[in-house]
Amino acid sequence: MSIIYVDLIDACHMKCPTCVRGTRLLPNSSRRIPMAQFERIVAKAKHEGYENVGLYNWTEPFLNARIADYIRVVKSLDLNCEVSTTLSFRGRTALIEESLRAGLNRLIVSVSGFTQELHQINHRGGNLAMVKANLEHMAQLMAREPIKTQILLRFLRFDHNQGEEPLVADYARQLGFAFEPLQGVGMVDNPISNYAHQEGYLERLRDYSPARLQMHDGEVCPLIMETVAVDANGMVSLCCANPNYPALEIGPYLELTREEIMIRRYAHPLCPSCAFPRRAATPEDHKHLLGALSVRLKATKEIGSLGESPGDRSGISTDLGSAGMLDGLKGRLKRWLAFS
Ligand SMILES: C[S@@+](CC[C@H](N)C(=O)[O-])C[C@H]1O[C@@H](n2cnc3c(N)ncnc32)[C@H](O)[C@@H]1O
Ligand code: SF4
Ligand code: SF4
Known part of the structure; x- marks a missing residue:
């Protein structure tokens, strides 16, 4: 649903x-x-x-x-x-x-x-x-x-x-x-x-570690795949399980594609340490995630070829466009391709 x-x-x-x-x-x-x-x-x-x-x-x-x-x-x-x-x-x-x-x-x-x-x-x-x-x-x-x-x-x-x-x-x-x-x-x-408090979330973001303690290949958070939460300002927040604090904003719903919203949420630095129960990814999840990752990688490549830093256009504080994160996305994309 x-x-x-x-x-x-x-x-x-x-x-x-x-x-x-x-x-x-x-x-x-x-x-x-x-x-x-x-x-x-x-x-x-x-x-x-x-x-x-x-x-x-x-x-x-x-x-x-x-x-x-x-x-x-x-x-x-x-x-x-x-x-x-x-x-x-x-x-x-x-x-x-x-x-x-x-x-x-x-x-x-x-x-x-x-x-x-x-x-x-x-x-x-x-x-x-x-x-x-x-x-x-x-x-x-x-x-x-x-x-x-x-x-x-x-x-x-x-x-x-x-x-x-x-x-x-x-x-x-x-x-x-x-x-x-x-x-x-x-x-x-x-x-x-x-x-x-929002400050606690900011601390978790500052202490971000790439260790994916709570995330395992082949599993997804159902909240990302099946739900999206938009506040009274029209902003997408990370998920309905967390407060719609400014620090957890993903971006304006009307200005972002579904793929961009999914990738910003999927790659969000808070998720790897969140214990919310995951479920096995379905073929439909694979399709959506691969589609979103492909769109992001293509867009990042195009922006890169214009000589800009990809992070300049991400519009969010989680630095999804940085080289390190991009490598992470590529790695995940490869894993998903191998898996599906
Ligand atoms: C935050 S409430 C907002 C809607 C409305 N104010 C209400 O309370 O029903 C959203 C959902 O969270 C559920 N909820 C509220 N407090 C909860 C709690 N402490 N634990 C689990 N669910 C809760 C409510 O049943 C509601 O369906
Ligand atoms: S859970 Fe209680 S305080 Fe929170 S929105 Fe619902 S009624 Fe209001
Ligand atoms: S913070 Fe937790 S519940 Fe929210 S989307 Fe990430 S993994 Fe799911």
């Missing part, structure tokens, strides 16, 4: 300690992605073969009052559309209804408890009564109208709330919604702001 995540807005009202947005490592701003820019992003994504559009990454999408219009743009291009939300707000009933009627395919509702007491430990600032009122309103609406949205109640599981998982599962069943437990990442009593 290939998916492009696009943040419609640059804010969240919650303060989850396990989230870079919740702890304001990513500070809220008033930025909203302009509709015309969004339309071009989705059209490009469709052209590049993405089948799904997620209107979220590190934000709360329902804070954008035009969410239903964005959903309509996605649906007009015949793509699947999904949203992840806390539903922890009041006064947005009409917006929720309009979003479902606009043809939203999937709505993920994240909770971390069945009682307010436990829910608010991770969903700090959350109000479970409002969440339940919105969920129950949707169930009633869907009983009256032919709305096809799949509603998925996602339970973020931590040590402190495991006992409430069956209660949330039962509740989802009663409402006719799907249920999914998901292991919560992070620690509720040790906020992510204690250890995931």
Whole structure:
């Protein structure tokens, strides 16, 4: 399943300690992605073969009052559309209804408890009564109208709330919604702001070592092959598992080819030391990677023949165009060719 995540807005009202947005490592701003820019992003994504559009990454999408219009743009291009939300707000009933009627395919509702007491430990600032009122309103609406949205109640599981998982599962069943437990990442009593500052990422970039500790030939990171994350400024970030810090920006989505985005991400100096689980590369992955590497090598050769340093045009701080990195790319290309 290939998916492009696009943040419609640059804010969240919650303060989850396990989230870079919740702890304001990513500070809220008033930025909203302009509709015309969004339309071009989705059209490009469709052209590049993405089948799904997620209107979220590190934000709360329902804070954008035009969410239903964005959903309509996605649906007009015949793509699947999904949203992840806390539903922890009041006064947005009409917006929720309009979003479902606009043809939203999937709505993920994240909770971390069945009682307010436990829910608010991770969903700090959350109000479970409002969440339940919105969920129950949707169930009633869907009983009256032919709305096809799949509603998925996602339970973020931590040590402190495991006992409430069956209660949330039962509740989802009663409402006719799907249920999914998901292991919560992070620690509720040790906020992510204690250890995931942009400075830490910059240090990892400065300490870059070519040793590929976590990368093995024939394996790929599924996030690079199947997903791309674009923030409310239209910038591609390294991946949806990491914050969209300026230090991890790949470049403007609309100005880069799919191949350039893939190669900048695949060769990113943070990945070799990242422990995110890889999977075996498929023939389709081979095709995409070889295509991207070939385009980059050809472009670099052409730039080189003009007498410029390839790094001058890369536009990013990770120095992908330097001679050392180019050798690395050539080496990888050879390995991939031998492998496929
Ligand atoms: C960062 S959230 C943004 C969307 C929305 N604000 C929400 O919380 O659903 C993106 C996804 O991450 C998931 N998520 C949030 N906190 C998490 C955690 N501590 N561990 C694992 N997944 C988490 C949510 O369920 C959501 O689908
Ligand atoms: S996990 Fe979602 S709800 Fe919680 S702070 Fe992050 S973006 Fe907001
Ligand atoms: S940083 Fe980790 S999760 Fe992100 S793309 Fe690289 S390997 Fe994948």
